[in-house]
Structure formats: C-alpha cells, structure tokens
Amino acid sequence: MTKERALIIILLVAVCTLITRLIPFVLFGGKRQVPKAVEYLGQILPPAIMATLVVYCLKGADLFSASHGIPEFVSVAVTALLHVWKRNVLLSIAAGTACYMFLVQVVF
Known part of the structure; x- marks a missing residue:
C-alpha cells in the first residue's frame, strides 16, 4: 500500500468519524426535544450491549477442560462486583482483565 493511499484512507475514516459524532448535536442540539424512542434506546441499549458482551465472552468457556471455566x-464476578461497588467502568474492566490474566497465567 502506498503512503498516499494510506493517507486517503486515514482522512476518510477521520471524516466519517467526525460526521457520526456531529450528527446527534445537529439533530438534537439546542433546545429541541429528544424523541421518546431515542431516550428509550439510550436507557435500554447499554445494559443490552453489556449482556451481549458477557454472553460472548463466556461462550468459549470450556466446562470440561482442566480449569472448568x-x-x-x-x-x-470480580468485574461485576467491583462495578457495583465503585461504579467505575474503566476500573472494573481493568481489574477483571487483570484477574483473568493472573488466573490464566499463574494459577491455572
């Protein structure tokens, strides 16, 4: 890939990202009322996405291997408990990842 082609791709990705970040402010900026459907999606999607990610992460857990998942x-459990306790997404994800890596690399 040439440098020019890579630069064009980077610029296109940057412009598309900027546009998708600006659309909500253009549509719902100022004193406009946010539609009820958008408010509903804003409330329901984050937990639904997290549940989907948990299922996706645990689908590969082999209950019949040596560590039994x-x-x-x-x-x-560490991630969930830490998040309920501290309400800090970054902390809970980092601690859960560190816990998993420690268990996989050192314990099991």
Missing part, C-alpha cells in the same frame, strides 16, 4: 467466571 473458573478463570472466566471468577473474572466476570
């Missing part, structure tokens, strides 16, 4: 389930 213990690192995965313990790490999910």
Whole structure:
C-alpha cells in the first residue's frame, strides 16, 4: 500500500468519524426535544450491549477442560462486583482483565 493511499484512507475514516459524532448535536442540539424512542434506546441499549458482551465472552468457556471455566467466571464476578461497588467502568474492566490474566497465567 502506498503512503498516499494510506493517507486517503486515514482522512476518510477521520471524516466519517467526525460526521457520526456531529450528527446527534445537529439533530438534537439546542433546545429541541429528544424523541421518546431515542431516550428509550439510550436507557435500554447499554445494559443490552453489556449482556451481549458477557454472553460472548463466556461462550468459549470450556466446562470440561482442566480449569472448568473458573478463570472466566471468577473474572466476570470480580468485574461485576467491583462495578457495583465503585461504579467505575474503566476500573472494573481493568481489574477483571487483570484477574483473568493472573488466573490464566499463574494459577491455572
């Protein structure tokens, strides 16, 4: 790939990202009323996406392997408990990841 082609791709991605970030402000900016459907989606989608990610992460846990899926389930529990306690997404995800890597690399 040439440098010019890479630069064009980077610029296109940057412009598309900027446009998608600006659209909500253009549509719902100022004192306009946000439609009820958008408010509903804003409330329901984050938990639905998190539930989907948990299912996706645990789908590969092998209950019949030597560790029986213990690192995965313990790490999910650590992440959930820490998030309920501290309400810090970055902290809970980082701690859950560190817990999983420790269990996989050192314990199991």
